[in-house]
Amino acid sequence: MFRTCDITGLKVDLRAEKLIQLNAVMAVVSLLIGVIAALLLVLTRWQVVHLLPVEWYYRVLTLHGLNALIFWIVFFEIAGLYFGSTIVLNSRMSSPKFGWLALILMVLGFLLVNFTILSGNADVLMTSYAPLQAHPLYYLGVILFAVGALTGVFLFFANLLIARKERTYGDSLPLFTFGLVAAAIIATLTLATGAIIYIPTLLWSLGIIKTMDAGVYKLVWWGLGHSSQQINVTAMIAVWYLGAFLTVGGTSINEKVSRFAFVFYVIGINVASAHHLLVDPGPSPAWKVFNTSYIMYIAVLASMIHAFAVPSAIESAQRRRGYTKGLFDWLKNAPWGNPAFSAVLLSIIIFGFIGGVTGVVNGMEQTNIIVHNTLSIPGHFKGTVVGGTTLAFMGATYYLIPLVFRKKIAFFGLAKIQPWLFGIGIAVLAVSMYILGAFGVPRRHYDITFSGGPFTYTFNPAVDFFWVLFALGGLLAVVGALAWILIVVISVFFGSPVKGPQDMQLQLASPPPPAKENHGFEAPGTLTLTLLFMGVFLIFLLLNWGWLSAMWEVR
Amino acid sequence: MALLPPEEGWYFKRVAKDEKMWITIALVVCLVLFFWMIVWHVYGKQNPSFTTYRTTPQEFNALTQAFIQKYKIGEEKGIPIVEPPPNSDVFLLGKMWAWEPILVLKKGQEYRFHISSLDLLHGFSLQPVNMNFMVYPGYDYVLTFRPTSAGEFYIVCNEFCGIGHHMMIGKIIVKE
Numbered sequence: 001m002f003r004t005c006d007i008t009g010l011k012v013d014l015r016a017e018k019l020i021q022l023n024a025v026m027a028v029v030s031l032l033i034g035v036i037a038a039l040l041l042v043l044t045r046w047q048v049v050h051l052l053p054v055e056w057y058y059r060v061l062t063l064h065g066l067n068a069l070i071f072w073i074v075f076f077e078i079a080g081l082y083f084g085s086t087i088v089l090n091s092r093m094s095s096p097k098f099g100w101l102a103l104i105l106m107v108l109g110f111l112l113v114n115f116t117i118l119s120g121n122a123d124v125l126m127t128s129y130a131p132l133q134a135h136p137l138y139y140l141g142v143i144l145f146a147v148g149a150l151t152g153v154f155l156f157f158a159n160l161l162i163a164r165k166e167r168t169y170g171d172s173l174p175l176f177t178f179g180l181v182a183a184a185i186i187a188t189l190t191l192a193t194g195a196i197i198y199i200p201t202l203l204w205s206l207g208i209i210k211t212m213d214a215g216v217y218k219l220v221w222w223g224l225g226h227s228s229q230q231i232n233v234t235a236m237i238a239v240w241y242l243g244a245f246l247t248v249g250g251t252s253i254n255e256k257v258s259r260f261a262f263v264f265y266v267i268g269i270n271v272a273s274a275h276h277l278l279v280d281p282g283p284s285p286a287w288k289v290f291n292t293s294y295i296m297y298i299a300v301l302a303s304m305i306h307a308f309a310v311p312s313a314i315e316s317a318q319r320r321r322g323y324t325k326g327l328f329d330w331l332k333n334a335p336w337g338n339p340a341f342s343a344v345l346l347s348i349i350i351f352g353f354i355g356g357v358t359g360v361v362n363g364m365e366q367t368n369i370i371v372h373n374t375l376s377i378p379g380h381f382k383g384t385v386v387g388g389t390t391l392a393f394m395g396a397t398y399y400l401i402p403l404v405f406r407k408k409i410a411f412f413g414l415a416k417i418q419p420w421l422f423g424i425g426i427a428v429l430a431v432s433m434y435i436l437g438a439f440g441v442p443r444r445h446y447d448i449t450f451s452g453g454p455f456t457y458t459f460n461p462a463v464d465f466f467w468v469l470f471a472l473g474g475l476l477a478v479v480g481a482l483a484w485i486l487i488v489v490i491s492v493f494f495g496s497p498v499k500g501p502q503d504m505q506l507q508l509a510s511p512p513p514p515a516k517e518n519h520g521f522e523a524p525g526t527l528t529l530t531l532l533f534m535g536v537f538l539i540f541l542l543l544n545w546g547w548l549s550a551m552w553e554v555r
Numbered sequence: 556m557a558l559l560p561p562e563e564g565w566y567f568k569r570v571a572k573d574e575k576m577w578i579t580i581a582l583v584v585c586l587v588l589f590f591w592m593i594v595w596h597v598y599g600k601q602n603p604s605f606t607t608y609r610t611t612p613q614e615f616n617a618l619t620q621a622f623i624q625k626y627k628i629g630e631e632k633g634i635p636i637v638e639p640p641p642n643s644d645v646f647l648l649g650k651m652w653a654w655e656p657i658l659v660l661k662k663g664q665e666y667r668f669h670i671s672s673l674d675l676l677h678g679f680s681l682q683p684v685n686m687n688f689m690v691y692p693g694y695d696y697v698l699t700f701r702p703t704s705a706g707e708f709y710i711v712c713n714e715f716c717g718i719g720h721h722m723m724i725g726k727i728i729v730k731e
Contacts, residue, residue, distance in 0.1 A: 054718055088558055125715050129676045131692065132716070170560030214676055214691045238557075245557035254570050255561045257578070278603065280689045281696035285604040289592050297585035304581035308574055365592050366601055372687040373678045373713040440685040442678065442713035446721040450711075453722035454632045454653070457682055457709040522571035530577055534584065541588075551684050553600040553701035 001092070007403060007501050007508065011168075016086040016093035020079045020404055022103055023152075024397075027075035028488055030110065031390075034068025035481045037061075042474035046467055047448065057446045058123045063114065065126030069385060070228070071110050074145070076393050077183070077235050078102070078152040083404070084180040084238070085159035091168040094158035102151035109145025112137050125444060127225065130201060130212035139202035143195060150191040153184050175258060176245075179238025182262040187231045193223035215282040226273035229381065232389040233303070234265050236347065239392045240310045243344035246399055247335055249509035250313035253522045261305040268298030278368040285365065292363050300360060307352050308530050310344075312523035319523075320512035327525040338506055339415045343395025346423035347388050354383030354430050357537050367544045369551070373444075376437025382430035386477075391423055394484050401488065402504055407495035411487050412505050418487065422480025428473030432466045439463050600701075603688065608695040612673040615695060619646040623656050631657060631726075644669060647710075647725075649677035649690045651717050654710050654725025662705045662729050670696045677723070678713030687713060702729040 003012050037060045043051040044060075052060060086093050093099060116122040121135035128134060160181070163169060173181065197220040203209045241258070244250035252258040274291035277283050318330030335341045358380040361367045371377060398415060401407055409415050439460050441448060450456050498504065521527060570578075596602055622637070622645070629636040635656040639645050641664030648655045650673035660666055670679055670690050677690040688698065702708075712723035 054721070058715065058718070058720075129714070132675050172560050172565070174558050174560055176557040213693065215694060218676075241557040251557065254568055254574060255565045256568065257570055257574060279687060281605065281607040281691055281694040285596065285602070289589075289596075297589055301578075301581055301585050305578060308577045312574065360588070364588070365603065366595050366599060369601060369603055369686050369688070372689070373680065374685070374687060438685070440680065440682045440711070442680055442711055444715040444720075445711075445713065448721070450721060450724045452719075453724045454634060455709060455724050455726055457711065457724060460683065521573040523573055527573040527577060531580075534580060538584070548601050549599065551601055551686055552681070552703050554686065555600070555602050555604055555699050 005087075005403065007498075007504060010087055011090045013086045013092045015096040016082050016099075017404060019093070019096065019099040019103065020082050020087075023075050023079035023082070024400065024404075025492075026103075026107060026110065027072050027079065028485060030067045030071035030075060031481065032485050033114070034064055034072055035478055035485070037064035037067065038474065038481075039478045042471060042478070044446075046471040046474075048467075048471075050447070054446045055120070055123065058125065058444075059117060059120060061444060062123060062125050063117050066113055066117070068390075069126060069381075071113075071145075073232050073385070073389060073393070074149050074228075075106065077187075077231065078106070078149060080235060080239075080396075081152060081156040081180055081184060082159070083400075084177045085156045085163065087404075088174060088177055089159075089163040089169045091159060091163035091166065094155055094162050098151055098155055102148045102155065105144050105148030105151065107148075109141045109143070109148060112141030112144065116141065127221065128201075129221070130204070130214055130217040133205055136202055136205045139198050139205055143198050143202065146191045146194045146198070150188065150195075153187050153191070156180070156184050175252065175255060176238050176242045178259055179234060179241060179262050182266050183231050183234035183238065185266050186227060186234060190224055190227035190231060193220060193227065197221050197224060215280070218280065219277060219282065222273040222276045226276060229385055230265065230272070230299070232385055234262065236351070236389040236392045237262075237306050237310070239396050240306070240344055240348060241313070243340055243392070243395055244310055244313045244317075245509070247338050247341040247344070247507065247509055248314050248317045249511045250310075250315075250317035251511075252309050252313050253316050254309075257305060258309045261302040261309065264298045264302035264305075268302065272299055272363065275363040275368065278363075278365050279372045288365050292365060300356075303352075303356060304530075307348070307356075307533065308523075308526060310348060311529065312526040315523040315526050316515070317509075317512040320515055327528055330525060335507060337416055338398075339419050340395040340398045340506060342416075343391050343398075343419035343423070346419055347392040347395065350383055350391065350423060350427050350430070351388030352533055353536060354427060354434075355380060355388050356384075357540050358383060358434055360537070361541065361544045367541075367548055369554075370544060370548060371437055373442060374437030375441045375443050376434045378443050379430050379433030379435075379437055382426055382433060387423060387426040387430060390481075391419060391426070394422065395419060397484075397488060398506060401491050401495070402498045402506070405492050405495075406498045407491045408498055408503055409487060409505055410490040410495050414483055415487050418480055418483045420480075421483060422477055425473050425475070425477030425480050428469055429477055430473075432469035432473055436463055436466050436470065439466075601686075603698070606697040608697070610671060610693060610695040612671075612692055615646075615669075615671040616648065616673060618669070619648045619655065622646040627656075628659065634725075636728075639666065641665065643667070647679075648673060649679070649712065649723070650674055652712070652719035652723035654712075654723065657726045657728070659728045659730065660700075660702055662702050662731055665699055665701045668696075668698045668700055670698065675716045676714045677716050678711075680711040680713040681727070682709045682711055684708065689714065702727075705729045705731045 122138035710725035
């Protein structure tokens, strides 16, 4: 039932390992579909090419959203949850049978959703806002997937209980698993919300319920929609800590702080979903302000705490190794040739500077008027969930391939530059989308020349430049993602086996020497970088408020 | 230690000076942002606060048609052009895939917009000022606008509403 890993010394439950592998494979398959769809979408929205016909544009957009934002990430997270609750804790899988059941439900859901979309029966986009209606099998697919994922999350909790009871680790959970616990708690609430909204929607599509209230649907749906991205954020940050530890032996300079920040996510982050309703007719201004600011800022604060804690973990470890010259000697001498390291660092930068900064503007009641439903919104989540989560997960696989699949990384030279290709591509794409949205370009829109409409409207000519950037960034990101998929598939199915530590291409950092007594700053370089971030953040906010004040008056 | 249990006594370890500084700065910024939104409700002139009434597509359509009859001054491409007096109630209807009617407003005057949909969700995106609001069926969303610039403005639908979504564009003319 167990093997002992000759590289890490950890006990590996072979039944868990199989499930981790299969979930990871499904994740990669989903991402591949999402990336192919992305390529078609970039070439359609860039008006110069305008590739797809209109009905296929919305169909492929639906396909892209579900595969890239839901299936890829959730399959990967379920793999991560099993990994974090068994192998990391030296423990066993509570119930492999239920693990298989979860996987089968999720795969069935995945197949139903993709089938209904491709057969033209679910052109409803990811949000599927009622009264827009899809075929009942589409909703059934989503429900099966959610129930399967929920089963996986419960298995994670069961695994934790067993590990605790059998005392397979010390007194406290490792930080990585602790972060996953936070993610799993958020996931439970999120997936339950998903079931609550999709069950009546299924009955409505079957004609059993006569009407669906558009406002109620949207309110409850976002309890699933945005919170599911918060699972990703939380899991991503757990992976950041993991990456810092594996690549340079970095550990939080204060674990208490890091753990409290995870607790803040659990408290605050779900309610932040309210920011999708800021310019809607339903909820009152007091409800909007309370939920998006008072509560959301607990989560924003948590993100800012992690934004210091992860880089400072890296800095502190590097300083203890002797890279103490100046503010950034530690960064210069970081293992840049290790793709897991560059992926984590790029993920932190893109998530913070692009995703985080824009997220706060989107989440403020008044400035939301500028961005709502424009291309800025997907621009924002390209910065969070793609440049942040997806890139972090890609980085983590460079360790998972040798450790879990026991295969060497194929095309290692390509792997070294892959995070850069993808990260730079996504960053350019996200920024250009955000700016296009600021010029008013709508999201989910087939033809911004409005051909066939009663009038035409031409956006500010400056958008032409950003459309070119959009196309370049998008194509580069697609190349980066395909490179990753190629590396993963070739390594896993055709790679040469890893027989022991000598076959590890990546460094598994040993712990740095203990710190000397220190009364000054622990991480002055990180502090400088975070202060720089704060400056950018405040300038961006001021620009948006200034711009808002110049608009038509509305109340 | 991301993969190992934390070292003994981790809970009581003092927080480093720089980390404490950063958390304090971040907390202050968060609090300021929270109060700023409330302050803007009092002193700012752009707030999506509103009155909303329950309605039905039939009722809202009837109200809009009556409004069009009352203030109609012409037609463009089959869409009625309507010039309501300042400070009055204005009805704007979104449906697959058109906005009705075309509005003629005066710069600097207030208008109480009633916005609703006959079918699906639509997005009211006013260009080039770039102000964006949601339009629901069954909800009469009342927003009081004061145009502060003159010229031709367009209402782009920015919520997916079917195959003809990209043709859904309306017009507002603001006179000096």
